Amino acid sequence: MKKYVKAVVIALFTIITIGTYYIQTSFASSNYPQFTLKTISGDESEVNDISVHSNYQIKQDGKVWLEETAEISKTGTTYMRDKSYYGEMLKGYSVNKDYDYLMKNYRSFMRGNEGDPVTFAENDHYLVNVRIDYNYVSGYSNSEFTVNTYNKKTKKKASFTLPIPDYTKYDWINIQDVRLANGKIFVATTNEMSELDKDGNYVETNYEGHIYTIDLQNNKMLKEEILLEKAFKEGHVYGLDRSILETSPYMVLVFDKFNATETDEHVEDEMEVPIQQIMIIYNIETDETEVLNMQKVVKTSSVSYESRKGNTVFISTQNDEKLTVYGYDLESKKVASKQTFVLPKSMMESKYVIDGNRTFIIDNQKKGNTSFGTITAYDTKTGKLLYEGSIEIKGNKGLRSNEEMEFYNINKH
Amino acid sequence: MKYLKLVNFEINRFFKLYMVLVGMVIVSQIAGVIVESRSFIKEANMTIRELGLTYTSYAEDYGSLSLGSIMRSGWFVLPIALCIAGLSFYVFFIWYRDWFGKNTFVYRLLMLPTARLNIYFAKATTIFISVLGLVGLQLLLLPIENKLFRSLVPVDLRHDAPMSELFTFFDGLGIIIPAHLSTFIIHYGIGFMIVFIIFTAILFERSYRLKGIVFGGLYCVIALGIFLLPFIIVIYQEKMYLYPNEMFG
Numbered sequence: 001m002k003k004y005v006k007a008v009v010i011a012l013f014t015i016i017t018i019g020t021y022y023i024q025t026s027f028a029s030s031n032y033p034q035f036t037l038k039t040i041s042g043d044e045s046e047v048n049d050i051s052v053h054s055n056y057q058i059k060q061d062g063k064v065w066l067e068e069t070a071e072i073s074k075t076g077t078t079y080m081r082d083k084s085y086y087g088e089m090l091k092g093y094s095v096n097k098d099y100d101y102l103m104k105n106y107r108s109f110m111r112g113n114e115g116d117p118v119t120f121a122e123n124d125h126y127l128v129n130v131r132i133d134y135n136y137v138s139g140y141s142n143s144e145f146t147v148n149t150y151n152k153k154t155k156k157k158a159s160f161t162l163p164i165p166d167y168t169k170y171d172w173i174n175i176q177d178v179r180l181a182n183g184k185i186f187v188a189t190t191n192e193m194s195e196l197d198k199d200g201n202y203v204e205t206n207y208e209g210h211i212y213t214i215d216l217q218n219n220k221m222l223k224e225e226i227l228l229e230k231a232f233k234e235g236h237v238y239g240l241d242r243s244i245l246e247t248s249p250y251m252v253l254v255f256d257k258f259n260a261t262e263t264d265e266h267v268e269d270e271m272e273v274p275i276q277q278i279m280i281i282y283n284i285e286t287d288e289t290e291v292l293n294m295q296k297v298v299k300t301s302s303v304s305y306e307s308r309k310g311n312t313v314f315i316s317t318q319n320d321e322k323l324t325v326y327g328y329d330l331e332s333k334k335v336a337s338k339q340t341f342v343l344p345k346s347m348m349e350s351k352y353v354i355d356g357n358r359t360f361i362i363d364n365q366k367k368g369n370t371s372f373g374t375i376t377a378y379d380t381k382t383g384k385l386l387y388e389g390s391i392e393i394k395g396n397k398g399l400r401s402n403e404e405m406e407f408y409n410i411n412k413h
Numbered sequence: 414m415k416y417l418k419l420v421n422f423e424i425n426r427f428f429k430l431y432m433v434l435v436g437m438v439i440v441s442q443i444a445g446v447i448v449e450s451r452s453f454i455k456e457a458n459m460t461i462r463e464l465g466l467t468y469t470s471y472a473e474d475y476g477s478l479s480l481g482s483i484m485r486s487g488w489f490v491l492p493i494a495l496c497i498a499g500l501s502f503y504v505f506f507i508w509y510r511d512w513f514g515k516n517t518f519v520y521r522l523l524m525l526p527t528a529r530l531n532i533y534f535a536k537a538t539t540i541f542i543s544v545l546g547l548v549g550l551q552l553l554l555l556p557i558e559n560k561l562f563r564s565l566v567p568v569d570l571r572h573d574a575p576m577s578e579l580f581t582f583f584d585g586l587g588i589i590i591p592a593h594l595s596t597f598i599i600h601y602g603i604g605f606m607i608v609f610i611i612f613t614a615i616l617f618e619r620s621y622r623l624k625g626i627v628f629g630g631l632y633c634v635i636a637l638g639i640f641l642l643p644f645i646i647v648i649y650q651e652k653m654y655l656y657p658n659e660m661f662g
Binding site: 003004006007010011013014016017018020021022025026060063065066081082084085086103107111112113114133 | 417420421424425428476477479542543545546548549550552553572574590592593594595596597599650651652653654655656
């Protein structure tokens with residue numbers, strides 16, 4: 001044994017030092033302050049899927065010495081730095097509920113089929129995904145829809161392609177929603193055209209809303225419907241996210257028209273007030289289309305589209321610290337609910353999140369040493385307070401004078 | 414036992430050079446803490462005397478000193494870089510010295526009544542132990558240096574940071590000593606995989622000379638290609654066929 005003394009000493013030294021370090025770090029709690037959501041009133045389960053996206057800073061002599069993002073939830077605080085990158089990767093990413101559902105239940109079909117969950121549709125017999133490989137269609141001579149299908153009964157995967165009618169007219173085609181009904185696939189898209197301006201830059205000149213109907217049995221394009229032709233010269237179009245886990249016969253496309261006068265490029269779009277806001281509702285069962293002017297529907301100059309839950313689209317208007325949330329019912333075609341919430345003055349922006357039937361409001365007003373703010377959850381339709389919780393730091397000391405914790409926004413998982 | 418004997422033999426051959434690296438790291442880093450701390454205090458004292466400040470007001474106006482900032486200086490970075498360079502060089506030297514010595518020692522080594530694979534693994538083990546030994550040394554040195562730093566610089570002039578913060582501050586050290594054991598295993602696993610690939614390429618060269626260089630080169634390219642295949646597929650197909658957790662599989 002004496003012969004091997006050098007090798008043994010180096011090996012033992014290595015194992016002890018590295019081993020001790022990692023045993024210590026695995027037992028040691030995070031070095032950073034721990035926050036948690038402490039229930040003041042209401043049902044704690046309302047914040048099960050909610051976290052506060054925060055930024056923690058240590059300052060030294062006025063300069064930021066360490067900066068770290070953190071997520072505060074009712075189970076505690078997770079700092080990015082404390083997470084193991086590979087550990088997270090091995091666990092698998094969780095993008096959102098729809099994606100997790102698809103990956104869990106259709107693991108083989110979802111392989112190589114990543115994409116926006118709204119491009120997937122499901123009924124009792126099929127799961128389908130529609131994609132356009134190159135959204136920038138004008139540059140490609142073979143612009144087509146790729147339809148991937150999975151038959152739940154036979155457990156067979158299939159795929160076919162269909163040329164996009166008149167694709168040469170458009171520069172960009174984006175899929176906003178995909179639905180399945182009566183053996184047909186409905187694909188809602190926003191199609192954009194652009195042209196060169198006097199400086200040689202491409203500018204969007206027109207937006208259109210389309211519904212393509214595909215026969216699932218015969219793999220054929222049944223029809224193309226233009227919901228809104230030559231919509232706007234200057235504007236924004238987007239679909240409203242809907243969950244694959246919910247069934248609703250309505251597809252919704254939203255168009256915001258802005259003043260076409262030349263604006264400074266640096267001016268943020270959100271600062272502009274749209275001159276017209278249109279919501280198009282298409283019923284896949286009856287093939288009916290309805291075009292609504294949202295400013296008229298809620299009698300205001302500008303609305304924000306917040307979220308969609310089943311047959312209700314939630315839109316809001318904000319006036320100083322007053323947030324009014326309207327629930328527009330797609331079935332009865334009228335505003336079914338209207339609630340006003342008071343927003344805190346303390347937060348600069350991102351004060352609230354409307355997740356369908358729940359509205360979360362965050363306030364970063366400190367109270368004493370340990371409370372750094374509050375989170376409240378209301379029923380969006382009735383305005384009833386569902387939950388109130390304080391964002392509390394563990395221990396009684398609070399933060400050191402050189403530490404800062406800033407709340408950015410509420411994250412919904 | 415033959416394998417252990419060979420490991421011990423290889424370590425003995427490397428020991429002197431290894432001790433030089435160890436000594437250099439200890440001396441340079443400790444000296445770095447002393448020199449940087451002293452020069453900071455000297456400068457601080459001069460300014461304090463000239464302007465009639467207190468330690469606290471000096472720290473507010475001119476900034477305090479942290480071990481993290483000393484760790485970014487050449488006193489720390491250079492010996493670490495030299496160790497990396499030294500060990501990288503030794504990956505090649507550990508084989509070629511046997512062929513190019515005064516007498517071709519490798520023939521005696523290859524004639525030993527043991528599997529030749531033992532020689533390969535013994536040399537690889539020597540590299541692994543040496544690398545991890547230096548990592549262990551750094552882990553042992555940091556708390557000592559932290560204590561020394563605290564004893565040298567008055568509390569008002571220094572910024573105390575916890576150990577884990579120090580690691581994240583010096584970016585290179587974050588790779589050498591990652592915060593999580595899983596990351597540590599992956600970093601060093603990849604490193605040792607590269608060592609094995611280089612060893613095999615060296616043996617290709619030693620076995621077939623000029624042709625062997627081509628074989629070795631091809632082997633390296635193929636090995637790298639297989640390693641990066643999941644990422645290459647993603648780039649060419651523009652689709653993620655593998656789930657993130659399968660990328661490692």
